[in-house]
Amino acid sequence: MQRHTITNALPIVAAAYGRKFGIPVQVSGSHAWTDGTMIQIPEIRDDATSKTLAFGYLAHEAGHVRYTDFGLPRHLTPLGRHLENIIEDIRIEAEMIQAYPGTRTTLDSVIETLMADGRMSEVNATDKPVEILSNGILALARHRYRQQPALATQAKQADRVMRKVLGSRFVHRLQGLMSEIPRLTSTADSIALAAKIVALVEEEASPEAEPDEEEEGTRQNQEQGANRQDQSGNNPDQSTQPKQVDVKPALQAALDATDAELPADLFESVAETLGKHSGDSPTLLPALEQYAGDRQQGQLALNRVKVHSAKLTARLQGLIEAHTLETRRSARRGRMLSTHHLHRAAVGDSRIFRLKERKVAPNTALHLLVDLSGSMAGGQDVIALDAAMALALALETTNGVSRAVSAFPGIDGEDEKITRLLSHDDRVSARAGAFVQRGRGGTPMTGALWFAVADLLARRETRKVVVTLTDGGPDDFTSAAKLVRQATVAGIQMIGVGIGLDVSRLFPVAIRIHDIADLKRELFQKAEQLLIVGG
Incomplete structure (x- = not known):
């Protein structure tokens, strides 16, 4: 696998989305969902349609996590809640596009894909009134106010059918309310606008509402035509004719619709499709959880490892200096003569020129993974954490080296979580408490390795190194070994x-x-591979 292939892998792209939007993302299970704080997508088939939907889903749900207030009370009716979703979806997508212009293409591609696959069809007069209303609003609002040109034909069709079935006056007033969408600035605004639309439907459906003049004229013309047909001897069954102007029952039917009668939410259908494109996969990308730990116990651990860290620092610094000091050597060709070696010419030795060389300094990013599975409990967990702290501390003052430390599984033994001990720019002394933990759970190493690889691929350093401290085999050896080979x-x-x-x-x-103590000796033997490009 070439590097560009692994950078296009789903866990790597999902991690990039998480970093970009500042939201935890995990790749796991067989369903796509968000709980308002993090986003999960399943492992999907490696095809263009699945990736388009997955990346669009990530961008859309990231907008909700960033901009939607999930704590506000929702409308009491199914129709009201459904309209809230449509309006809020458009609002948060506009916010995302303003903050991250590149998401416009990602989000628009979802609509284009659903249309191409026939999963977002035009509004038809034979649809249920609530489908005509909700899908009509969706098409019109997304075309006009989310500026999605792919929906131009659907928006035009929706306007025509809505006027026919729900009444021109209602549609005119509805579109007046919808013109508020670009000015919405909060979830509360979206909820308030949805409530106004429901109130409009209630008003127009009321028996006391005056009939639309245009619709009344159409009704009278139809009645006159029917009378003429009766006088000519024909007696058509009027019950089989489409009711083109009887709008109040249609509006009332939309008000009375149940959740089951409403169309599926656009991105809920995307999530359902992603589930169908996946298997029940193990965790490929765990979500990052923060952990501060016990500061006092962390200071004791820091004092414990300092002696080992100091010796390792000294040896690593010596190695680095040996690789970065300027050296001189004689050569058979060059521009400068070496006065100390001119005598060689008398004996036919042509190495009389002087060359200067400067060896390459470190330019390395490391990610240390600490296995804290249940089998590590009882002493080996302390050894692993102390070793990770010692190495991170030893490298802290090394120019050209960046390091991060994470532990797996999560604090509560969850395969879907990975715990941050140290970020690349953190000082060990400020995060020492996070290095005081205990073994728990299984050994979800594949997900931890994906997390570390994704972290390093986002770094600019030339050399990238994953160091995994473990006491045994991963839960899924095959997938872990495959990823190690790919990386x-x-x-x-x-x-x-x-x-x-x-x-x-x-x-x-x-x-x-x-x-x-073994770490100091063993790591030094590998230090050149760890730190020096070309080592």
């Missing part, structure tokens, strides 16, 4: 640190340690 081919150095265990079966570069 290696893509140029990411994958190193395994086995705690009392040989992990060379999984990792191409493997280290075995029994305590934190």
Whole structure:
């Protein structure tokens, strides 16, 4: 797998969306959903349609997480709640496009894909009144106020059918209310506008409402035509003729519609489609959770590892200086003569020219993964965390090196979560409390590896290294081994640190340690591979 292939993989793209929008995203299970704080999508088929829907779903739901107030009370009727969703969807998408202009194409592609697949058809006069009303508003509002040109024909058709079935006066007044959409600035505004539209439907459906003059004229013409047909000897069954002007019952039917009678929410249907395009996959990308830990216990751990970290720092710095100091050597060709080697010419040795060389300095990003599965509890979890802290501390003052540390599974043993111990720009002393944890749960290593790889692919450093500290095999060895191979081919150095265990079966570069003191010796032997480009 080439690097461009792994960068297009679903977990990597999903992680990029999460970073871009500042929202936790996970790839797991067989359903797409959001709880208002994070977004989940399932692993999907590797085809254009699935990816278009998945990325559009991420952008749309990210808009809700960022801009929708989920705590506000909703309308009491199914129609009211449905209209709230339509209006709020348009509002938050407009907010996303303003903040992230590139999302316009991503979001518009969802509509174009649904239309091409026949899953977003035109409004027809034979549809139920509530379908005509809701789908008509959807087409008109998205075309006019979300500026989606693909819906031009559907919007024109919707306007025609709505006037025929729901009445021209109602549609005229409705469109007057819809003109408020571009000025909405909050979820409360969307809810208020939906309530106004429901009130309009109630008013026009009321028996006391005066008939539309245009519709009344049409009704009289139809009655006169029917009378003429009767006088000519024909007696058509009027019950079989379409009721083109009897708008009050149609509006009342829309008001009385149940949730089951309403059309599916646009992006709920996208989520359902994504579920059909997936299998019940294990977690491929866990969501990041924050963890501060115990500051006092963290300080004790920091004091405990400082001696090991200091020795490791000194050795690493010595290695780096050896690779960055300017060196001189003699050569057979060059522009400058070496006065110290001119005597070689007398014996036929042509190495009399002087060359200067400066070896490459580090330009490396590392992500340390700490396995805190249940089997690590009872001592090995402390060894792993101390080792990670020591290495992170040793590299903290190393120019050209960036490092992050994460632990898996989540704090409560959840496969779908990964815990942040240290971000790339954090100082260990400020985050020491996060390094005080205990083993729990299983070993969802594949998801943790995807998370680390996604993190490094977003970094600018030339060399990218994942170091995994573990005491055993992953829950799914096959998928973890496959990802290790893919990442290696893509140029990411994958190193395994086995705690009392040989992990060379999984990792191409493997280290075995029994305590934190071993880490200093074993890591130094791999330090050139860790830090130096070309090492």
